[in-house]
Amino acid sequence: MTCGSIPAHDSLIRAGAAFALSLFLVGSTESAWSTRVEVFYAPEDAPLDHVVTLYRQAKRYIYVSVYGLTYPRAVEALVAAKKRGVEVRMMTDQERTQETKQHSALQTLRLAGIPIRVNAHDGLMHLKQVIIDDEVNASGSMNHTTSGNRYNDERMDIITDHAITVKAREKFLAMWNDQTRYRAWTEE
Numbered sequence: 001m002t003c004g005s006i007p008a009h010d011s012l013i014r015a016g017a018a019f020a021l022s023l024f025l026v027g028s029t030e031s032a033w034s035t036r037v038e039v040f041y042a043p044e045d046a047p048l049d050h051v052v053t054l055y056r057q058a059k060r061y062i063y064v065s066v067y068g069l070t071y072p073r074a075v076e077a078l079v080a081a082k083k084r085g086v087e088v089r090m091m092t093d094q095e096r097t098q099e100t101k102q103h104s105a106l107q108t109l110r111l112a113g114i115p116i117r118v119n120a121h122d123g124l125m126h127l128k129q130v131i132i133d134d135e136v137n138a139s140g141s142m143n144h145t146t147s148g149n150r151y152n153d154e155r156m157d158i159i160t161d162h163a164i165t166v167k168a169r170e171k172f173l174a175m176w177n178d179q180t181r182y183r184a185w186t187e188e
Contacts, residue, residue, distance in 0.1 A: 035161040042142060047156035048149035051130055051138050052077045054158070058132045061087040063172045065127040068092075068143030070101035079112040091175060093125040094118040097185060106185060116185040117176060125182075131172055137165040 040047035048071055055062060055077035062081055069075070069092060082088045090109055096102050097118060106116055119125035130138040142154035159165070175182055 035159070035164075037160075038158045040156045040158070042148060042152055042154035042156070043150050045156075046149055047140070047142055047154065048074060048144060050158060051144075051156065054130070054132055054136055054138065055081050058086045060133045061089075061131075063089050063091075063131040063169065063176075064144070065091040065125065065129045065172060065175070066144050067124065067126050067128060068096055068099075068102060068145045068148070069105050070099075070145045071149060072105075072146075074144045075105045075108050078109060078114060082112045082114050088114045089172075089176065090114055090116045091125060091127075091172070091182065092116065092118055092185075094120070094185075095124075103187075107187070110185070117182045118185045119181060120183045121181045129168060129172070131165055131168045134165050134169060135162055136160050137168045139168075 038050070040050055042048075052073050055074070058081050062078065064078070069090070078088050078090070088109075090106075092102070092106070097106060110116060128139060128142055128144075130136075132138075137159045138156060139159075140154065140156040142148040142152070142156050148154050
C-alpha cells in the first residue's frame with residue numbers, strides 16, 4: 001500500500017458518503033414537504049374555528065377524543081358530517097358527562113347516530129385530539145368549549161401528515177375497542 005493511494009481511497013469514501021447523504025436529504029426533504037404543522041393559540045386565533053372547518057372538509061371519518069365538548073359550532077359540524085355520510089366517533093370523560101352543557105351536546109350527537117364512549121377506569125380521559133381521514137391530526141391543550149376557544153390560554157396544533165395521523169388513529173381505535181377501560185355512554 002502506498003501513501004498516495006490512501007488520499008484517493010479517502011476521497012472515494014468521502015464522495016460516497018456525500019452521495020449517500022444527498023440521497024438521504026432529498027428523501028427527507030420530500031417527506032418533510034408533505035408534513036405541515038399549524039399552531040393556533042386561544043383566544044387570539046380561535047383555534048376551534050379552524051377545527052370546525054376541518055370537520056366540514058372531512059370525507060371518510062372524524063374521530064374525536066376530548067375531555068370537554070360544549071362548543072355549539074363543533075357539535076353542529078359533527079352532526080352535519082354524520083349526515084353527509086362521514087363516520088364520526090366520540091370519546092370523552094365519564095365525569096364530564098354530568099356537566100349540563102356537555103350532557104346536552106352528547107345527547108345531540110347521539111340523536112344524530114354518533115356513537116360515544118367514555119372511560120370506565122379511575123383516571124381521566126384527558127386527550128384532546130381529532131383525527132380526520134388518515135391525514136389530519138389536531139391536538140393540544142384545548143377542549144371543544146367556548147371558553148377554550150375564546151377566553152382561555154390554549155394551544156391547538158393541526159398536523160397534516162399521513163404517518164402521524166395513522167398512529168393517532170390506531171391509538172384511538174385501541175382505546176375505542178378496549179372493553180375494560182372504555183364503555184358506551186349511557187345516560188344514567
